Amino acid sequence: MxxxxxxxxxxxxxxxxxxxxxxxxxxxxxxxxxxxxxxxxxxxxxxxxxKLGYKGSQGYFTERQKDVLVDWLKNKQYWNLEELSKFVGKFTSM
Incomplete structure (x- = not known):
């Protein structure tokens, strides 16, 4: 709650x-x-x-994109912001 x-x-x-x-x-x-x-x-x-009336806004990523991103992050030994930005940029073509 x-x-x-x-x-x-x-x-x-x-x-x-x-x-x-x-x-x-x-x-x-x-x-x-x-x-x-x-x-x-x-x-x-x-x-x-x-009850709360605000339900939030629609997310930026689809469920598929979120799953891909989470899997990608889980497989990284370190996170690099520039690399992450490039990876997320590829989502526009998905």
Whole structure:
């Protein structure tokens, strides 16, 4: 589980159990606003509301390219940035 989502869930649970926002804030290292915000989101949207909405961007390499690159790196005794750059440059023709 992502640490951000876990922190949200813990804050919400503690708030719903009646703990003071100041106590939760101090314990989790967040603001009182954070606690209240995610508690309200949970009340209106449920567990889906506290999940992360950002799914990340599409990766630069395909799965095949990643596999080729990892295998290439595993077989090297040392890594050279210039050599790596040239190797990755070949991916444009894949």
């Amino acid at each position: 992502d640490a951000r989502k876990l922190k949200r869930a813990i804050a919400v649970r503690m708030a719903l159990e009646g703990k003071l926002y100041a106590e939760i804030s101090k314990m989790l290292g967040v603001s009182d606003f954070f606690v209240g915000y995610w508690k309200n989101i949970f009340k209106t949207q449920g567990i889906e509301g506290i």
